[in-house]
Each structure stands twice: as structure tokens, then as C-alpha cells.
Amino acid sequence: MAGTEIDKTKKINRRQFFQTSAAGSIMGATALTANKGKLCADIVRNSVIQEREDFAVVITDKCKRMHQRDTIFCRQLWDHDLVKKVMAIEEAAKPKPAKPAKGWTHLDQALNAAGWAVDNKFAAGSENGQPHSQAYVWDEPAQRRRVEFKDPEDAAKKAKKAASFLGASLVGITRYDPLWTYSHLLKEKMGEDAFNKGPPQFDIIPPDFPFKPKSVVVIAVEMDYKTMALSPSSLEGASTGLGYSHMASVGYSVATFLRELGYRSFACGNDVSLSVPYAVAAGLGELGRNGLLITRKFGPRVRLVKVFTELEIKPDRPKTFGVWDFCKSCRRCAESCPSGAISFDKPTLKGETISNNPGVLKWYINPEKCIEFWIENGSDCANCITVCPYNKPDMWHHELSAAATALPVASLHVLMAKMDKAFGFGKIQGEQANAAFWDAE
């Protein structure tokens, strides 16, 4: 197997062993060639993915539409206690070493700025929840002459083809559901006047879109595997920033495609609505213990952007492949979270802070603890993405290994989570790896 062949005269280390045959050692597939292995992985993968009629996460009648005011990023606009706390953390974290640590050098920070550049230029507000702005405006006009599709299935085929061409790593379709749209939105006032008045000024606006959305095209964009593993550092931040830049680019492009066909459409990122429920509904993945979407191909290593459209598109069904059961035994994200924001316990119906919308049975993370760590760290963090056993490069033996997680055997799940860790996957890399980034091929 080119690229994975090992010199048998040399001692095989644990990592090499796992990279060449870990899944095979579990599943008796070591003798497979890459092509047969991939075929086998495809068969196993397809046999463990279940299409569902229902939503795949328990939603009770306590779940109501969330006010955007309560989201952690919008709380910086009005929650003075949180702002004070965060500022004190920032102040205390100020002293930096004279020589920048690896992962935080000038070179690293330049790459970080470059990763964020497109988002900063064309979609700066969205990552903090600012609705109806730049690449995410609601009211760009559609062509007056409409292209008619044969049926909603035909529309789905074309919309997905276009989204993939325009840069989506994964794409699914679901119906518009107002439950996942914020009941009220916070629109920050911009301009000199607002800046001169001290604390941020904002209006509370209703989500009154210029049309009634019927369908949602849900798009996942992959983030780079190697730089995500350098979390938490400026280099990992570059990867996250590039993910945001791709969200803006792909989302805006797909919305433009649909508008050119004569259907009013707009993209939204972190503004306007929750993303994970739409992605679950559209069959892109399952909800994990870390509060993120776990996709079959990239694990949680994706960013999500949605396109709301008035075009009727055939929806996909939710899909499961064993994440819920696997998360019950695997706690790697909770163990690796530097702020203790991720629960070790059983799923519950409510979280600890006002930024947790109650009524959904899940593992609630504590976004206050998470954001406080980000401030202290001086950059965001992606440990809960990096360490997840579903986060792997796209290689056939990882497919086999991930497929095995769908077997409903708790003891196997515990063993697999341990093996994943023992063989070095999902390891949070240190300064050395950050330094090596620039020299690697």
C-alpha cells in the first residue's frame, strides 16, 4: 500500500501500527488492499447508517424558540456581569512571554489573520450573531424569470450539485422550521454615533424575513485536520477562521445560485437561527456530547452555514450511525476540555446557564466556562473537535473503525475510545508540533 507501507526490518511503533492496521486488527481486515478496504468500508458504512423518520434527538414541549439575546456571543452586548468577568480574565492574562510561544509567533498570527480575512471583509458580524448584514443579508433580489423544476426531487439534485461545486463538503436539505429561528434578534447599531456612546448599542428586531422560507440547504465545510490538532493556538485559530471564510463564500454563492433561478434566498451563519438542529434534520450527522454536530465523514471538524429559500426542495431524512450510544461511553471531549465546560454525566433536559435553551434531551455544555477559557487563552479552542474519535482524515481504515462504533456494544465503545487515545489519535499537539507546522511538507 503506497504511502502506508512500513519497513518490516524496523520496529513498528504504536502509531504506525494503528495507522496501518488498527481497524483491521479489530475487524480482521489487515490483509485488504486499499481499494478492497475502501469498498469494504463503504459497505460497512452504508449498512450502519440508518435513515430515520423522526428527528433523532428527543425534543419536549419545554423547548421553545430561543431569544438571540441569550446566546453567549450576544450577551457581550448587554450582560454587564459577564462582560466584567471576562474583562477581568483578559486583564489577568495580559502578561505574555517576551519571546512568543510556538503557535503564537508573528508568522502564525499572520496566517490566523489570513484565515479570517474573507470573513472579516464580507461577513464580520455573523460569527458574533449580527443578523442581516454583509454576505448574510436577507433581501438581495432574485431574478424575475423563474426556472421551474420537474419536481422537488429534481430541485434537490440540482441544489446539491451546485452546493458541492461551490465548495460544500457536505450538503443536506430540510424543511424550514421556525422553532430553530431565534424569536428575537439583536442588531448592533454601527456608525460613529453608536461608537461614541460607550457600551454597544443595539436594536431588538423580529426575524421578519422578506419571504417565507420553505426549505433550508444545510452546508458543512470541512476544517483542516492538521491545524485543528494544534489547538488551542493561533494556528488552530487560522483553521477556524478559514472555516468561517468558507462559510461566507459557499453560503453566499449557493444563495446567489438560487436567486439566479428566480427564488428569494439568503444565507445565515451564526446569526438568525441555530445550526445543529437543521444539520441533524438534514441528515448531515448526529448531536454529540460536545454539543456539536458529529458528521460521518469529518466528525465535528466542520462549520455550518444554512441557506433559507422559498424554493420547494425535497428534504433529506435524519440519519444515525451510533454516535449517541458511543458518546455515552466515550468522554474524550469532556476529559480534554480545559475549562470543564463539557458534561461527564448523563444527558439532561436543561443546562446550567441562560445560554442553554432547555427542553432538548442532550449533554448541555457550559458556554460561559468555554468563553472564559477563550479569553484567558487569547484565541478560540478546538480541543473538543480535535480529540473526538470521529475526527479523522478520510482514509478507509478509519471508515471501518468508525463503522464499528455503530455496533451497540458499550464495552466495545469503551475499548475503541481507549485504543484511539492509546494510538495517539486526537492528541492535542504541543508547542513542538506548532513549530513543526511551517517545515512540514
Ligand code: SF4
Ligand atoms: S472549545 Fe475548548 S473550552 Fe470550549 S467546550 Fe470545547 S474544549 Fe471546552
Ligand code: SF4
Ligand atoms: S469525543 Fe467522544 S464523547 Fe465527545 S463527542 Fe466525540 S465521540 Fe462523543
